[in-house]
Structures are given as C-alpha cells and as structure tokens.
Amino acid sequence: MKNDKKPSIHQVKVYSIVTIILIIVGSGISYWTANRIEYYTMAVMHTSEVLQRTDELYSSILERETNIRGFVITGDKAFLTYYSQSNIDAELLLTQLQALTMDNAQQQNNIEELRGLINARVRTFDATISYMQEHGDLEGFLDSTRVNNAIVGYQMVKEVVRHINDVENELFRERNESLLNNINALPFIVGLISVFSITIGIVTFFSIYQYNKAQLEANKEISLYQNKMKDQIKLLDDSNKELEQFAYVASHDLQEPLRKISAFSDLLNEQFADKLEGEGTLYLQRITAASVRMRRLITDLLEYSRAGRVEVDKITTVKLSTIISGILEDYEIAIEERSAKITVDKLPKVKGTDTEYRQVFQNLISNSLKFSNPDSSPEITISSESASEEFLENFPKLDQNLKYHLIKVSDNGIGFAKEHSEKIFSIFQRLHGKMEYEGTGIGLSITRKIIEKNGGTIFAESSPGNGSVFNIILPELKN
Incomplete structure (x- = not known):
C-alpha cells in the first residue's frame, strides 16, 4: 500500500508538461501584452504628433492674420514677406496632417474643410493686399459685409481647428487609457503565471524527489529534469524583468x-x-x-x-567635405560590411547649416547603401562641378542671375523606373514594401525641402538595374 502512494513517472511527466505549457502560455501572453504596449505607445505618439502639427498650423494662421493687420496698419511690405512664408508653412502643415491622418476619414474631411476655409481667407487677404497696394489705403474697400464675413470666416477656421483637436484629444485619451491598462495588466499577468509555474515546479520537484527514492535507476534523468526546471524558472524571471524594463523605456525620455x-x-x-x-x-x-x-x-x-524654418542668424558657410567625412565615419561599419567603395571628389562650400546638409547627404548615402545591387558591392561617387548656363535654363525657378554648383551623388544600385523620379520626393511615398527595405518614405522629401529652402533644387535620374544619380543644384557663394 505504501508504494501505491508514491508518485508515478506518469505524474511527473504530467506535472512537467503542465509547467512547460504554463511557461509557454505565460511567455506568449507577456509577449502579446508587450506588443500591445508598443502598439499603443506608437499610437499615443502619433496622436501627439497630430496635435502638435495642428497647434503649429493654428499658430501659422494667427501669424498670417497678424501680418495682414500689420501691413494694413503700417503699409510696411516686410509684413508681406512674413505673410507669404506663413502661407507656405500652413500648406506644408496641412499636407503633413493629411498624411498623418490617412487612416481617419473624419479627420480627412475636417482637414479638407479647413483647407477650403484657409484658401478662402487667403483669397480675401490677397484682394485686400492688391487694393492696398493700388490705392494706399482701404477706404472704399471695407464695408460691413466684408468685415462680418472676415469675422465669420476666422471663427469657422477656429471652430474646425478646435474640432480636429477634439477628435485627436479623444483618440489620445482612449489610446493612453489602453496603454495604461496594458502596462498595469502586465505585472499581474506575469506574476500570476510565475506563481502557477513556480507552484507546479515545486510540486514537480517533490514528486521527483519521492520517485527518486523508489526508483534509484532514474536518478540521473530526475536530476537533469530538476536542473531544466530551475533554468526555465530563471528564464521566466529574467523575462519578467526585461518586460518591466521595456514598459519603463516605452514611456521614458528617449534621450x-x-x-x-x-x-x-x-x-x-x-x-x-x-x-x-x-x-x-x-x-x-x-x-x-x-x-x-x-x-x-x-x-x-x-x-x-x-x-x-532656420533663423537667418543660424545660416553659416558649410564645408560639404567635412559633413560627408563625418557621415562616412558614422557609417564605417556599414560600409565595411557591404564592401562598399565610396569616392568623394573636391566639394564646394555652401550657405546653410551643418545639420541640414548632414541630413541631406546622410539620406542619399544611406539610400545608396540600402538599395544596392545584391550581386555586386556598392559603388558611390560624390562629385561637383559648375552648372552651365544652358543647363540652368531647364530650371526657371532658379535665380538666373546667380551661379550654381552641380553636385552629383551616383551609385550602382538597383535603380528605379523613370516615371518614379518625382514620386520618390513626395512625403511618405515608397517604391518598395516595408518587408523589402526599411524606412519611412520621408527622407527624400526632407532632402528636397532643405535643398529648395537654401535656394537650390534636386532631381533624380535612374533606370531599373542601372543605378541612380541624384543631382543637387546649389548657389555658389558670393565673393
């Protein structure tokens, strides 16, 4: 009868299987919860970015209103320069908001409505500016209808902006609440699974101990099983600690x-x-x-x-050779891993900021490395020459009274079809899926913005399988 009370090897196996299942289930639930935390963290950050862009847009609208008033009151044309810049800023922010809210039809409608209201006010402002420039004042132009329409128009713009913010604030509240719920649930889930796993582990240990006394021949197998169980418990504890650290990092300052x-x-x-x-x-x-x-x-x-935009007092003379040397030093490991050959000719000095041009050439070089041909080592050449007058005639937006540098960044990568030469510079546009090549699709759009902001332009030439050439046109420094 005494032997009948001893645990059998079958019981030991059952306990072991249950423990392993609990560990797998616990790890799976913990992993799933961690992914949910990451998902809602990104969602909260995305909503925060939309709210930030909306605030910037409203500030741009207020700035435009202020500049118009300043021009009407003083007649100082400097206000018109600021007015034009605020229009450009507003259009850029509207485009960014549309891209950020592509998955929200309600916000897309709100933004389109806001765009229409803004365009209407711009037309009214342009008419006011034209009349002011022609007559020197607004006598005979202003009447009660125009004044009332201006007030109503501004209130409508303000109301649509408030509505956009209300929608995003509600999304922020919901996503933040979901994030907090997942973070709060994670320790409980992990702790509960740990308790069950450790409990089953202890029961298994004593079952093995009793069985070992009756079955000495199975001593080695039981000892091995005990060690495995201890390792599994340790791995679970380590996993718990890593998940707690992840939850902390997800909400901590990234810097x-x-x-x-x-x-x-x-x-x-x-x-x-x-x-x-x-x-x-x-x-x-x-x-x-x-x-x-x-x-x-x-x-x-x-x-x-x-x-x-960059403040005027921050614009300096930038040595492109120094910028590219720093980039190549940062990419040293990636270049060695791909056996890449990068040739840099003598490069000019240009006006701008180090940060801007570092971003420009970092985007171009990283793209050349990323989109390299898998059958050959990457070859990248960065060269510069003076742009001829005949060549510059193809770009009427450039100041034809200035001289320009033509800087080329060429590679032997996979290239792209000619019809995509403009699409690649559009914000959030990608020619390849995320599974093929990583990236957000914003790098080249930022590159073009920086180049154009510094008085130049950029265009690409390529064909599939024959590499790419990115042509950057920048003003020469005045002597």
Whole structure:
C-alpha cells in the first residue's frame, strides 16, 4: 500500500508538461501584452504628433492674420514677406496632417474643410493686399459685409481647428487609457503565471524527489529534469524583468540613454584614460564624439521640425567635405560590411547649416547603401562641378542671375523606373514594401525641402538595374 502512494513517472511527466505549457502560455501572453504596449505607445505618439502639427498650423494662421493687420496698419511690405512664408508653412502643415491622418476619414474631411476655409481667407487677404497696394489705403474697400464675413470666416477656421483637436484629444485619451491598462495588466499577468509555474515546479520537484527514492535507476534523468526546471524558472524571471524594463523605456525620455553614454564616457576618459591600452583611447574618443554628434543632431532636428524654418542668424558657410567625412565615419561599419567603395571628389562650400546638409547627404548615402545591387558591392561617387548656363535654363525657378554648383551623388544600385523620379520626393511615398527595405518614405522629401529652402533644387535620374544619380543644384557663394 505504501508504494501505491508514491508518485508515478506518469505524474511527473504530467506535472512537467503542465509547467512547460504554463511557461509557454505565460511567455506568449507577456509577449502579446508587450506588443500591445508598443502598439499603443506608437499610437499615443502619433496622436501627439497630430496635435502638435495642428497647434503649429493654428499658430501659422494667427501669424498670417497678424501680418495682414500689420501691413494694413503700417503699409510696411516686410509684413508681406512674413505673410507669404506663413502661407507656405500652413500648406506644408496641412499636407503633413493629411498624411498623418490617412487612416481617419473624419479627420480627412475636417482637414479638407479647413483647407477650403484657409484658401478662402487667403483669397480675401490677397484682394485686400492688391487694393492696398493700388490705392494706399482701404477706404472704399471695407464695408460691413466684408468685415462680418472676415469675422465669420476666422471663427469657422477656429471652430474646425478646435474640432480636429477634439477628435485627436479623444483618440489620445482612449489610446493612453489602453496603454495604461496594458502596462498595469502586465505585472499581474506575469506574476500570476510565475506563481502557477513556480507552484507546479515545486510540486514537480517533490514528486521527483519521492520517485527518486523508489526508483534509484532514474536518478540521473530526475536530476537533469530538476536542473531544466530551475533554468526555465530563471528564464521566466529574467523575462519578467526585461518586460518591466521595456514598459519603463516605452514611456521614458528617449534621450536619457544618450546623456548617460556621454556622462560615463567622460568619466572613463577622466579616470581611466591612462589605463587604456591599444586602440582603447581611440574607441573611447569615438564613443564620446558620436554621442555628442547624436545629441546635437537630435536637438537640431527637433528644433528644425518644430520651427519649420532656420533663423537667418543660424545660416553659416558649410564645408560639404567635412559633413560627408563625418557621415562616412558614422557609417564605417556599414560600409565595411557591404564592401562598399565610396569616392568623394573636391566639394564646394555652401550657405546653410551643418545639420541640414548632414541630413541631406546622410539620406542619399544611406539610400545608396540600402538599395544596392545584391550581386555586386556598392559603388558611390560624390562629385561637383559648375552648372552651365544652358543647363540652368531647364530650371526657371532658379535665380538666373546667380551661379550654381552641380553636385552629383551616383551609385550602382538597383535603380528605379523613370516615371518614379518625382514620386520618390513626395512625403511618405515608397517604391518598395516595408518587408523589402526599411524606412519611412520621408527622407527624400526632407532632402528636397532643405535643398529648395537654401535656394537650390534636386532631381533624380535612374533606370531599373542601372543605378541612380541624384543631382543637387546649389548657389555658389558670393565673393
């Protein structure tokens, strides 16, 4: 009878299977919850970006209203320059809002309605400017109907903007609530699965212990099983910790790790510089330099994206050769991995900012590496020459009184069809699926915006399988 009470090998197997199933189920649920956290985090960030763009758009509308009033009151034509820029900013922000809300038909309708109201007010403002420029004042132009229409028009614009914000605020509330629910549920789910797994593990341990006393021949197998169980429990605990860290990182300032890298590299340099051997000092210097460049790049890009334009006092003379040298240093590992050959000829100095041109050439070089031909090593050439007058006649928007550089970035990559030469510069436009090549489809649109903002233009030439050539036309520096 005593032997009948001993657990059988069948019971041990059942307990083991249950434990493994619980671990798999727990890991699966934890993984699924983590993915939900990531999904709602991205959704919250997306909604925040829409709200930010809407605020920027409304600020641009207010700026335009202010500039019109300033011109009417003072007659100073400088206000018209600011007025024109605010119109450009508003159109760009409307386009960005449309792209960001492609999956929301209600917001698309709201944005189209707002675009119509803005265009109507622009037509009214243009008529006011024309009359003011022709007569010197608005006497005979203004009447009660126009004044009332202006007030009503502004109120309608304000109301549509408020409605857009209301929709996004509601989405933000719902998504943020879902995010918090998933974050709050994660520790409970993981803890519950852990308790069940550990409980079953303990039961299994004692079953093995009892069975080992009756079945000495199975001692090695039972011992191995115990070790495996301990490893599984440890893996689950490690997984729990990683998931908790993920939930923290998902809501933490993304720049915090960069600040820590910079701080600790400085401490290493101060305290252990004399103890580093071989290329250790060089590696530490590269870490420090890279963290500084990354911090500056993140800060400048955030400032650029919010401001929409660079202040005049920030424009300097930029050495393109220095910019590209820094980019190639950052891409050193990627270049070596692809056995890429990059040739850089003598490049000119141009007007602008380091951050802008770093982004331009970083986009172009990274695209050449990314869209390289799998059957051959990437070959990239960056050259410069003076653009001829005959060549510049093909670009009537350029100032024909200026001289220009023609900078070419060519490669031997997969290329693209001629009919896509303009599409690639449109925001969020991709020629390949996300599974084929990573990217957001915004890099080249930003590149064109930067080049055109600095008085130039960019166009591409290519054909499938024959590589691509990106032609950048920029004004020469005045002597």
